[in-house]
Amino acid sequence: xxxxxxxxxxxxxxALRRYARSLARNESDAEDLVQQTLVQAYVKRSTFQQGGNLxxxxxxxxxxxxxxxxxxxxxxxxxxxxxTDFRPDHQSPDQEHxxxxxxxxxxxxxxxxxxxxxxxxxxxxxxxxxxAAATLGIPVGTLMSRLSRARAALRDFEQAPSAEGRRxxxxxxxxxxxxx
Amino acid sequence: MSSDPEITDFDLNAYVDGQLSFARRLEVERFLAADxxxxxxxxxxxxxxxxxxxxxxxxxxxxxxKTMAYARRLQMNAVGARVARNLLRAAAAIILVLAGWLAxxxxxxxxxxxGLTKAVAPxxxxxxxxxxxxxALLRSEMHFAPTVKTVxxxxxxxxxxxxxxxxxxxxxxxxxxxxxxxxxxxxxxxLDAQDLGTVSLFAVRASDDAQxxxxxxxxxxxxxxxxxxxxxxxxxxSAGEREGLLKAAQGMSxxxxxx
Numbered sequence: 501x502x503x504x505x506x507x508x509x510x511x512x513x514x515a516l517r518r519y520a521r522s523l524a525r526n527e528s529d530a531e532d533l534v535q536q537t538l539v540q541a542y543v544k545r546s547t548f549q550q551g552g553n554l555x556x557x558x559x560x561x562x563x564x565x566x567x568x569x570x571x572x573x574x575x576x577x578x579x580x581x582x583x584t585d586f587r588p589d590h591q592s593p594d595q596e597h598x599x600x601x602x603x604x605x606x607x608x609x610x611x612x613x614x615x616x617x618x619x620x621x622x623x624x625x626x627x628x629x630x631x632a633a634a635t636l637g638i639p640v641g642t643l644m645s646r647l648s649r650a651r652a653a654l655r656d657f658e659q660a661p662s663a664e665g666r667r668x669x670x671x672x673x674x675x676x677x678x679x680x
Numbered sequence: 681m682s683s684d685p686e687i688t689d690f691d692l693n694a695y696v697d698g699q700l701s702f703a704r705r706l707e708v709e710r711f712l713a714a715d716x717x718x719x720x721x722x723x724x725x726x727x728x729x730x731x732x733x734x735x736x737x738x739x740x741x742x743x744x745x746k747t748m749a750y751a752r753r754l755q756m757n758a759v760g761a762r763v764a765r766n767l768l769r770a771a772a773a774i775i776l777v778l779a780g781w782l783a784x785x786x787x788x789x790x791x792x793x794x795g796l797t798k799a800v801a802p803x804x805x806x807x808x809x810x811x812x813x814x815x816a817l818l819r820s821e822m823h824f825a826p827t828v829k830t831v832x833x834x835x836x837x838x839x840x841x842x843x844x845x846x847x848x849x850x851x852x853x854x855x856x857x858x859x860x861x862x863x864x865x866x867x868x869x870x871l872d873a874q875d876l877g878t879v880s881l882f883a884v885r886a887s888d889d890a891q892x893x894x895x896x897x898x899x900x901x902x903x904x905x906x907x908x909x910x911x912x913x914x915x916x917x918s919a920g921e922r923e924g925l926l927k928a929a930q931g932m933s934x935x936x937x938x939x
Contacts, residue, residue: 507755508755509751509752509754509755510748510751510752510755512751513743513747513748514738514739514743515738517739517743517747518736518737518738518739521736521739522736531743531744531747534743534747535744535746535747535750538747538750538751538753538754539750541754542750542753542754542757545754545757600731601731601734601735602735604728604731604732604735605732605735605736608732608735608736619732620736622697623697623728623729623732623733624729624732624733624736626697626698628699629694629697629699644689644690644693647693648689648693651693651696651725651728654725654728655721655724655725655728658724658728
């Protein structure tokens with residue numbers, strides 16, 4: 501009675517919040533983005549196919565909300581500046597590893613958003629290529645190309661010997677194009 | 681980058697992501713054993729993926745109360761949407777069947793009213809209708825939907841081609857839902873009807889033009905009052921007393937006739 505089988509939205513909330521954090525790069529903006537997603541999902545809830553993949557459906561709505569509204573917002577520039585404000589709850593006792601996690605997070609946040617989205621869905625969320633491509637509304641070939649570029653950028657970033665080198669590597673990533 | 685023409689960039693990524701078949705995985709591993717550069721790259725990608733998962737963990741803090749409320753509203757209304765759609769079909773089907781009987785002169789309105797609660801009404805449709813009404817009740821108890829302060833009749837009428845009857849002055853609209861269907865859109869209003877409690881008003885376009893005077897029926901303790909005005913069929917459902925509901929239906933249909 502309380503819920504349609506397979507439509508447990510509350511169970512998806514933490515995954516949605518994590519995806520929103522990867523896109524918005526700021527916890528309070530991410531929370532707003534999730535709320536906006538849930539409102540839009542409410543409006544278009546009749547488009548959900550019964551028995552369909554609820555997480556992919558919600559992620560798709562969140563992604564579109566981010567692309568269509570958040571990206572254009574004037575605050576985006578500020579968010580990039582503030583991206584290092586984000587700190588995960590997880591604290592590693594191993595200082596060296598903690599530094600490494602901070603670095604990889606920094607490198608990840610420096611990726612263009614389309615590569616960030618792909619790497620999140622596939623690498624962090626563990627979605628199949630087909631589901632991730634459907635969520636983003638792109639062909640699998642485009643998905644794979646973005647995934648390769650995102651991984652190459654992370655490798656470059658890590659191989660850069662100094663903080664300055666990493667900054668340059670990150671800038672190169674930001675300037676990258678999305679041609680197949 | 682690969683010296684083996686059979687192993688592609690796709691394979692290396694799919695290896696990292698665990699999306700290869702067992703057989704293909706073995707082939708990739710054989711290839712990696714022979715190609716140190718590719719192996720280093722794959723290990724770096726796997727390590728980056730694992731660290732990214734640690735660096736961006738599933739949030740352990742609670743979602744904001746507002747986030748939770750929105751999530752619950754979406755979850756609850758998926759139920760409401762599905763059951764209410766069934767009810768709208770049920771209400772439409774009942775009314776169309778009744779209209780047919782009346783048109784053929786086989787039954788009087790009072791026959792229909794008493795018949796509704798007997799064997800003539802399809803029991804599945806009635807139980808759907810009642811379930812749906814209770815879903816609306818539940819939704820209204822959740823307090824997620826704010827009271828709808830103004831009902832823009834023109835908007836609703838132009839979107840659905842369904843004329844809203846005038847509601848009693850002291851009734852409040854709590855929620856409005858519009859459902860597409862093959863027969864055209866249908867409308868569900870959840871109303872706070874004061875003494876009558878929570879009342880649902882269903883309106884749907886009928887395929888036959890007919891006039892049916894407000895007629896009372898019931899199912900268990902749930903009261904139903906329905907009528908048809910031209911091409912639109914209406915049904916009120918509530919847990920309140922049947923007399924009051926029928927009176928409300930009469931008022932609403934009389935008002936409509938004046939329009």
